[in-house]
Amino acid sequence: MDYFKEFAPNFYSAAPVDRLWHRRADQEWLEAALRNPHTRFLPVWQAKNLVTPDQEPHPLELTAAQVANAVCDTGTLVLLGDWNNRIYFAVDLATNGSTAPARFAELGRFRDLRVLGPLLDHREAALLAYARAITYWHGQNRFCGTCGAATKSAHAGHMRTCTNEGCAKEHFPRTDPAIIVLITCGASCLLGRQPQWPEKMYSTIAGFVEPGESLEDAVMREASEETGIHIKQLCYRSSQPWPFPCSIMLGFRAEAANHEIQLKDQELEDARWFSRDEIETALRGGHLRLPTAVSIAYRLIEEWFNEEHSEGLHSLLR
Numbered sequence: 001m002d003y004f005k006e007f008a009p010n011f012y013s014a015a016p017v018d019r020l021w022h023r024r025a026d027q028e029w030l031e032a033a034l035r036n037p038h039t040r041f042l043p044v045w046q047a048k049n050l051v052t053p054d055q056e057p058h059p060l061e062l063t064a065a066q067v068a069n070a071v072c073d074t075g076t077l078v079l080l081g082d083w084n085n086r087i088y089f090a091v092d093l094a095t096n097g098s099t100a101p102a103r104f105a106e107l108g109r110f111r112d113l114r115v116l117g118p119l120l121d122h123r124e125a126a127l128l129a130y131a132r133a134i135t136y137w138h139g140q141n142r143f144c145g146t147c148g149a150a151t152k153s154a155h156a157g158h159m160r161t162c163t164n165e166g167c168a169k170e171h172f173p174r175t176d177p178a179i180i181v182l183i184t185c186g187a188s189c190l191l192g193r194q195p196q197w198p199e200k201m202y203s204t205i206a207g208f209v210e211p212g213e214s215l216e217d218a219v220m221r222e223a224s225e226e227t228g229i230h231i232k233q234l235c236y237r238s239s240q241p242w243p244f245p246c247s248i249m250l251g252f253r254a255e256a257a258n259h260e261i262q263l264k265d266q267e268l269e270d271a272r273w274f275s276r277d278e279i280e281t282a283l284r285g286g287h288l289r290l291p292t293a294v295s296i297a298y299r300l301i302e303e304w305f306n307e308e309h310s311e312g313l314h315s316l317l318r
């Protein structure tokens, strides 16, 4: 099997940078990189990325001169890495205040990647996802979970250390694992909807992995809790970083052992079995919406749907 063909990278994954892990503690190299006129900075403010104001946006890549004071005053720098022989840093701006720092807002727009993502080139989206996820982690880890003292950024933004010398605990970036699974029974698949979702939208079953669980345990538990479905077989498909705010989605296909749906934990307001014909009819009639095409949820549905549909799911969305 050609693994990389079968598992082509999901959107937001495969950020194009060489992460330069070996430079993160190299102060001399870092200082030179910050002075280098070719180095570029990607500001993040309140989890929003700075992009060009056009209809086809791109990340707004700033020079050291353009970010200088912000970095000294309020920012935390994170070395993202090297892309095409250019060094990139994320700039974590202060999270306080309801308006974006004026000097940056004049240059472009701070936008939510969740909305912006599908408009971007996949490499740019992956780079901004990386910047957003790691700056979010900084914002959530300003104090030590062990002793409560302030922490400070280290290793070019890839670690935070506790400032209490008696503690000195090192904190590393974390991402929260969540499973997402397309469950099938015969020629149908199971889709559910949460009450807060847009009208008519249905998606795959998903949930966070709990401490002490394997991924397989989590798939079986979530399926049972949310829909009363027991799993008799499952296989891993692919994964997707999901920086909303800090997850990685681990995608599975599973086969149900029973057909009867019971909404046990009330997380879903509805769950149903859909055949391919029912999905096609509902999409054509405007009675069904699927998750955004850049999500792994969509990919899991599409992969299953296209196994027995000549035109493919994508043709029905146009």
Ligand SMILES: [Zn+2]
Binding pocket: 144, 145, 146, 147, 148, 149, 162, 163, 164, 167, 168, 169
């Ligand atoms: Zn501490």
